[in-house]
Amino acid sequence: METLREPQDDVGDAEAFFEHLIAPVSLSDFFHMYWDRRPCVFRGPDGVADAILSLGTFDKVVSSSNLKYPFFRLFKSGEALPTCDMTTECQLAVDREINIADLNVVYSAVAAGYTLELQQVERTVSSVRSACDAVQRYLCLPVHAYAYFTAGAEPGFAPHFDTHHVFVRQISGRKRWRVWEPSRRFPLAQDYAPDGDTVKAAISESAPILETTLQAGEGLFVPRGFVHEVLPDEEHSLHISLSVTPLCWIDLLRAQFRRAILDSQDDPAYRKRLMRPLREREYDAPSAEFSSLAEKLLGVYSVSEAKATLNRLQRDTLPSARRPRLAEIDTRRKRSASG
Ligand SMILES: [Fe+2]
Helix, strand or coil: CCCCCCCCCCCCCHHHHHHHHHCCCCHHHHHHHHCCCCCEEECCCCCHHHHHCCHHHHHHHHHHCCCCCCCEEEEECCEECCHHHHEEEEEEECCEEEEEECHHHHHHHHHCCCEEEEECHHHCCHHHHHHHHHHHHHHCCCEEEEEEEECCCCCCCCCECCCCEEEEEEEEEEEEEEEEEECCCCCCHHHCCCCCHHHHHHHHHCCCCEEEEEECCCEEEECCCEEEEEEEEEEEEEEEEEEECCCCHHHHHHHHHHHHHHHHCCCHHHHCCCCCCCCHHHHHCCCHHHHHHHHHHHHHHCHHHHHHHHHHHHHHHCCCCCCCCHHHHHHHHHHHHHC
16 A cells, blocks of 8 residues: 655645645536536546545554544445444543444454445544635535545445535545436435435436546545445545535525524514414405515515525534634633733
């Protein structure tokens, strides 16, 4: 296996990093042709994968970060290894125990063909956090990172679709991808049925629309809903997936109505019993009260209200990119004492 240089902590400017991530595709082509529309392969300039993660860093996280379930999982042909088989009790003190990964089991499982998945790697690797922050700042959408290592000949997961968009980067080794048309167009989180009957039907009735082998450094974009299968090649593979949670019109509508309910629930007009069922002719000449409340409800749809709700929604769903640093604690304390 090759040794890659250690990634840096900061990937720099958010837009420049995103442009680099999708190169050689331009920003305008990406948003017109691929974003939430079609999968796309990126065989741009080197450097992006190196900036995000290296095999050495991944190895270090596995061997020395006290991995806990479910931040790590092991899969083979769609079956997960049970938690109790891959964790061990660690005695922290006489009265304190914690379950962490049993590394002997993890390494044996990987040698036996299991795919090792690390979830939300941005929590433990600063360069991955920096990449997630950059994509998040550019797209104004929440981003999480998942890394997958395999040295086996069998796939980790059955063909499936995700309800988020995925920017894949091959970090080391190589891997084959097959992508089919969506089994469900624009799926929402509640549609998550990753390997259900619709997926089986989608892959049995049609040929893949994209088949490719990603080499180290290359990337792929898989929009939500597109069924995909990842097949190991003859050598090991480490790839990272930056998963982007979409913000949809239905989210805005939901937030808008939630807001309207909160704003109206103390208004006596809305707390009164609903009028008796209207007779058909009364719909044509509704009472003044009915008209006024119905008009107020229509206000929920106003453009300025929707813009304000969207701002709040984005602010509330994006985690803060700024992480506290213990090395700065003395300076901050002095600043708050003097200020
Ligand atoms: Fe997936």
